[in-house]
């Protein structure tokens with residue numbers, strides 16, 4: 001396995017404010033690696049350090065074995081970057097952006113770039129200040145992918161794209177890794193990450209809380225179980241069970257999230273004589289949201 005990105009105890013502080021703290025992960029060649037976390041968690045700061053755009057306070061970050069702090073230009077030669085806040089030149093058209101950027105990147109394969117323009121319906125001839133956010137974002141997508149870089153670093157790539165183009169984007173990412181190229185994808189969009197990523201890191205308040213394959217996360221994800229009663233029962237009976245979280249409790253029913261075996265739950269429930277039960281299988285959203293929540297009981301669902 002060839003390692004494309006290696007980050008070890010990477011830390012960045014902004015004065016006394018925390019940016020990211022002790023972040024460690026690796027991304028292998030040909031992998032789609034998802035980087036998830038709530039607003040302000042440290043995703044963009046990590047990405048900027050990977051590309052040498054921010055200095056680190058301590059730790060190391062290498063991309064293609066090159067030091068992100070001192071060899072960033074060589075990393076950029078092989079990387080396509082779609083920033084979270086895309087800044088374009090307002091008076092230039094999409095075509096002018098792509099031509100100038102293509103020259104900078106030494107792009108040889110105009111055909112691929114033109115194919116992407118066609119696929120994403122990029123508006124080429126109007127100044128970008130006249131474009132909607134989604135239409136500007138399409139230019140960013142072509143600028144990142146158009147020269148077939150070995151690594152794509154994508155920060156919230158589908159923001160502003162309509163659902164059809166999001167599907168097109170998912171196809172594009174899959175094609176990219178099918179060719180052995182590597183994708184680092186930062187996103188808030190749980191569905192997008194579930195659909196695409198092989199492995200995921202979740203970052204919260206500057207620290208990684210979990211890194212695992214999506215398949216293993218899915219296996220450990222909690223199911224949702226709902227009981228209805230023909231009288232009022234005390235939901236507290238469920239709250240003490242290992243791996244069980246009371247999602248909601250009403251006079252005649254309770255909704256629970258259950259990680260691991262359901263046997264202890266069923267034993268307690270049977271004593272309360274429910275009149276109805278329904279269950280929904282493993283829910284990755286619930287697992288992710290558990291990591292996002294400020295709730296230490298979610299440690300139960302920890303899987304690494």
Ligand SMILES: Nc1ncnc2c1ncn2[C@@H]1O[C@H](COP(=O)(O)OP(=O)(O)OP(=O)(O)O)[C@@H](O)[C@H]1O
Pocket residue numbers: 014017018019020037038039040041042043044045046084
């Ligand atoms: N240039 C900066 N100066 C000071 N603080 C900064 C700077 N850049 C980031 N931070 C702080 O670092 C923390 C992490 O921010 P970052 O932008 O990396 O989060 P994020 O996960 O990308 O969030 P979002 O999803 O909202 O884009 C935040 O507390 C932010 O305020």
